[in-house]
Amino acid sequence: MFVTRWRIRFEPGALVLRGYPFPRGSRPSRIPAEALSEVCVGWFPPAVRTREGEYLFVPAAQAHELADFASRHGIPFVRRNDVWSFILEEFLDTEFSPELQEGALRYLESNGVSRAETQAMRERVEKRMLALTTLTWEWQHYGLYDVLSAMRPFTFITGGTFSRFYEESMRLADRGGVLPATREEFSRCFSSQESDGKAS
Numbered sequence: 001m002f003v004t005r006w007r008i009r010f011e012p013g014a015l016v017l018r019g020y021p022f023p024r025g026s027r028p029s030r031i032p033a034e035a036l037s038e039v040c041v042g043w044f045p046p047a048v049r050t051r052e053g054e055y056l057f058v059p060a061a062q063a064h065e066l067a068d069f070a071s072r073h074g075i076p077f078v079r080r081n082d083v084w085s086f087i088l089e090e091f092l093d094t095e096f097s098p099e100l101q102e103g104a105l106r107y108l109e110s111n112g113v114s115r116a117e118t119q120a121m122r123e124r125v126e127k128r129m130l131a132l133t134t135l136t137w138e139w140q141h142y143g144l145y146d147v148l149s150a151m152r153p154f155t156f157i158t159g160g161t162f163s164r165f166y167e168e169s170m171r172l173a174d175r176g177g178v179l180p181a182t183r184e185e186f187s188r189c190f191s192s193q194e195s196d197g198k199a200s
Helices: 060-073 083-087 098-110 115-136 144-151 156-173 183-195
Strands: 007-011 014-018 030-032 036-040 047-050 055-057 077-080 178-180
Touching (some): 098 115
Antiparallel strands (some): 077 178
16 A cells, blocks of 8 residues: 555635646646545545546545545545455455455456456556565555556656556446445544554
8 A cells, every 4th residue: 555645635615636646637636526426435545536437535644634525515425346456456465265366256247347357457457566566565455546556657658558547447446336325434444544553
């Protein structure tokens, strides 16, 4: 898990992205509350989805600010299945039994991600994700934020390739099934991480 280094500014009626780590040319820096459709419970770092289907991340240290902002503006809390966590699990510094690997593939299929798609995406991100694991020795969790961090461009020349990957990654994340959740569930996720010293 990458440590987050940026901050979101919460203004009346909008959140402002300053120094956001994932460039997207058409995205404004000021996102009005009415453009946000949900807060994803159980994702790390915390994420909010726009009505256009883009997932924007907020530093874990600002999780309570996000919860307050969402509550003030009537943005619902949901549990959206994090399909990326199952696509990326084979890159963790952990061994998974054949039974668990099969379970992950079936889970992805139940969320509309075929085995062929899973394999193709794993091959696509393999070099960058393995390099990330070599640096971090991460063994617990990878998700959408991590694969974007690993795949983001090192140079201007590769920016176009990242833009395509970014859009594809958002569409794939959007396949995750959704259940209603509460602010209390969201807050518990980050209260436990703070007590474990994992919030950043």
